[in-house]
């Protein structure tokens with residue numbers, strides 16, 4: 201298992217590199233999770249040191265609280281309109297920069313913010329880079345009404361795609377269902393390998409009770425991968441830049 205201290209150094213390296221992409225006057229989307237949290241810390245340091253003028257939209261209540269506490273300007277996405285750049289973490293990043301997100305149950309707002317931006321950049325440590333998506337359980341946000349029927353539909357979609365017998369597990373914490381910022385539930389799909397992410401995304405999106413799944417396809421244009429020695433590796437999708 202990777203040493204947590206090593207992971208922290210990696211996240212910091214990625215966050216510091218991502219902060220350099222921010223320009224004065226930008227409208228910026230802020231992600232959610234432990235890596236995005238480090239990014240917001242480093243961002244606030246630069247904003248105060250250089251007197252930058254930024255307006256931010258947040259992907260979660262937690263990040264909005266953190267950013268405001270650090271003195272950043274956080275506004276509603278709809279008051280900002282289109283954003284210049286969104287920086288967020290990810291649970292998995294594949295060679296085409298397709299992602300799994302939602303380990304922190306924030307992928308619905310994260311996808312809305314990322315797709316309302318000129319550019320989405322991911323910050324992550326090396327442990328997030330995979331050849332094939334799916335080892336990380338795919339989060340699917342579903343509305344509480346009839347969620348077990350929704351789960352049955354999800355299982356049918358998986359069966360049609362040759363992924364029968366893959367459990368959809370209700371996410372719980374302290375014996376209670378986890379609720380998202382929109383008061384919905386999360387089903388985590390244990391898939392192991394997703395060979396046709398596009399077909400899976402289409403199938404999940406066609407189900408009435410599914411609000412959003414954690415597959416981010418063709419959304420991220422750059423992934424900044426932090427290394428424990430403080431260096432970073434950049435993975436790019438030129439066609440999305």
Ligand SMILES: O=C[C@H](O)[C@H](O)[C@H](O)COP(=O)(O)O
Nearest residue numbers: 233234235289302303304306
């Ligand atoms: O819902 C949470 C988000 O998608 C996070 O960006 C993702 O889970 C990565 O989080 P972390 O940086 O803590 O690994």
